[in-house]
Amino acid sequence: MKRTDNQSKFDALREAFSTFTFESQTVKREGGTLSLAFDFNLDDRYHFRPTLEIPARPFFDWDGIPEDQLQALAFQIGMTELVSYWKIACPKKVVVKPYGLTEKQKAFWKKLYYNGLGEFLYLNGISVSEAELMELENDEGIDTLAFPSMSYRAQGASVSMDGKTRHDMPSFNRINLPLEEKTLVPIGGGKDSVVTLECLRNAMPVTPLIVNPRGATLNCVKTAGYNDNEFIVINRTLDPTMLKLNAEGYLNGHTPFSALLAFISILVAFGSRSKYIALSNENSANESTVPGTNINHQYSKSIEFESDFRNYVAENLNQEVQYFSFLRPLSELQIAKLFSECEAYHPVFRSCNAGSKTDSWCGKCPKCLFTWIILSPFLSREKLVAIFGKDLMADESLRPILEELNGTAAVKPFECVGTVEEVRACMKDAGISTGSMTAAFAKVPEPVEGPTVEDILRRFNTHHFLPEPFERILKNHLHV
Structure with a gap:
């Protein structure tokens, strides 16, 4: 912006x-x-x-x-x-x-x-x-x-109560x-809350x-x-x-x-x-x-x-x-992996703010491009095209957004997107192994430093507030 x-x-x-x-x-x-x-x-x-x-x-x-x-x-x-x-x-x-x-x-x-x-x-x-x-x-x-109806207007100094005014x-x-x-x-309506719902709803009473x-x-x-x-x-x-x-x-x-x-x-x-x-x-x-x-x-x-x-x-x-x-210990990449297994939701989830009123993917915004990138290590190009309605990796006009997402630009998009590190790991993985990065993005310098997708998937951040039963459920779904 x-x-x-x-x-x-x-x-x-x-x-x-x-x-x-x-x-x-x-x-x-x-x-x-x-x-x-x-x-x-x-x-x-x-x-x-x-x-x-x-x-x-x-x-x-x-x-x-x-x-x-x-x-x-x-x-x-x-x-x-x-x-x-x-x-x-x-x-x-x-x-x-x-x-x-x-x-x-x-x-x-x-x-x-x-x-x-x-x-x-x-x-x-x-x-x-x-x-x-x-x-x-x-x-x-x-x-x-x-309660507000019990309010009174203080006259003069505040009244002391147990040493406090x-x-x-x-x-x-x-x-x-x-x-x-x-x-x-x-x-x-996006992938994150779907993952939380799917992890918890069979383990305890859950109300969306x-x-x-x-x-x-x-x-x-x-x-x-x-x-x-x-x-x-x-x-x-x-x-x-x-x-x-x-x-x-x-x-x-x-x-x-x-x-x-x-x-x-x-x-x-x-x-x-x-x-x-x-x-x-x-x-x-x-x-x-x-x-x-x-x-x-x-x-x-x-x-x-x-x-x-x-x-x-x-x-x-x-x-x-x-x-x-519930997802605080995880990265967007780990959540994307879990969501890739929730196939029933692939036709109905939406993370695009621009298309929220029409229940669609606009295919032009940072949320759309980020969601494609973060899912690309886990879903085939054909499945991604089925979700988004087109191949976002073939859209040259999205290059400036990609540069914001992968840290080439000075500022990230002002959207709820993952880290630069995650985007770079996905770009490396997609460009080398799955081939889902097309020639339109070949001109963007391929990140050569930083962790791989597999490195990030092995993490579990311990700075969180999950009660013990919830942490156990999450680890079970991660097979940790």
Whole structure:
């Protein structure tokens, strides 16, 4: 993607808009369906009201969650949604009204916003430090100890409680609900979540979760044998005012969607009484998109965010629920090998963002080319052509994308793709053994250094948070 110099626009918007306020949230339980709505206010000039709806399922028990705890779970989702609307004008001050935040909680959110917006800042040519990005403030005078309706306005000094001021204590209640040995698996429609689903569904009770269903996500869960009442659907709606302002030239760009998915998953875990949330983020997601920086398109899929998120949930919400990436020990290459054996999904999976609305492969983007490359050591050219509809290795126009993927270019694509090392190993393997690299790519210098495909397939990264039973299942599928 091309960078744009929007520093002056950023500075001007911060002067024109001083404050972004998280005004309120609404939670409704009706007929087994849970609905959330949030009210964000940009300097009293624009209001944004995004919504989230979770349709009823037989295994949900929303009525069994106390109101104060349900509100606390919803608040975390609102805090994550907030940044998608704040980035329109990037005002220096953000005021949070539903609950008060401790300094440690503020630090968590500010780190997430800054790193999750790394791509947004980079591509917009914006230079700003984490400390300068925003001031995150509680509503003036409000001290909340639990449910928002119990808030009171403090008069004078903060009241001491066990040696701590109320301002130093969490304002939202912890979640105290019994959880069962059940697992949620978010499904994105690509190969990674298919591998997680296939590894786990015959070993334990597993419920797929889909945000804003589309062709590939629905086809994948149905290929796995789930009917409509056996998987979870999340209907997320953006406020149209944001889309209108984007079209008018306000700031726009990537936000940390996987962080939003993380907090939605926590809410759904308690609604379904599921102890485990098994993500499908691989070890490759830790690599920076821009070499030599911390800018990572996949920041909210990284082990750093996973660790921060787990700590935040344990300290502030609940210590029993377990959020982890089942595929964290693996590379994209290892996942591709496992997926190559899941033949029933080959006609229905999709990893192409450009073609997501039409349930197709565009054949022109980094996701398409990377997926072809990473599968090439394990699937024949004929099978790959059947999946993608054409031979991507014969498309000369994809050369610039290949150079970004294999490290010849200065910056990787801002997409969820594997490491430069993996791409180089696949190129070497395909060019030498399978012959699937055509003459169109012969001009790209063949990587001669680095590990081979077989070298990478033998790895198992030990920096992960898999509970022991899940690690054992994964190793069994790898034959380790």
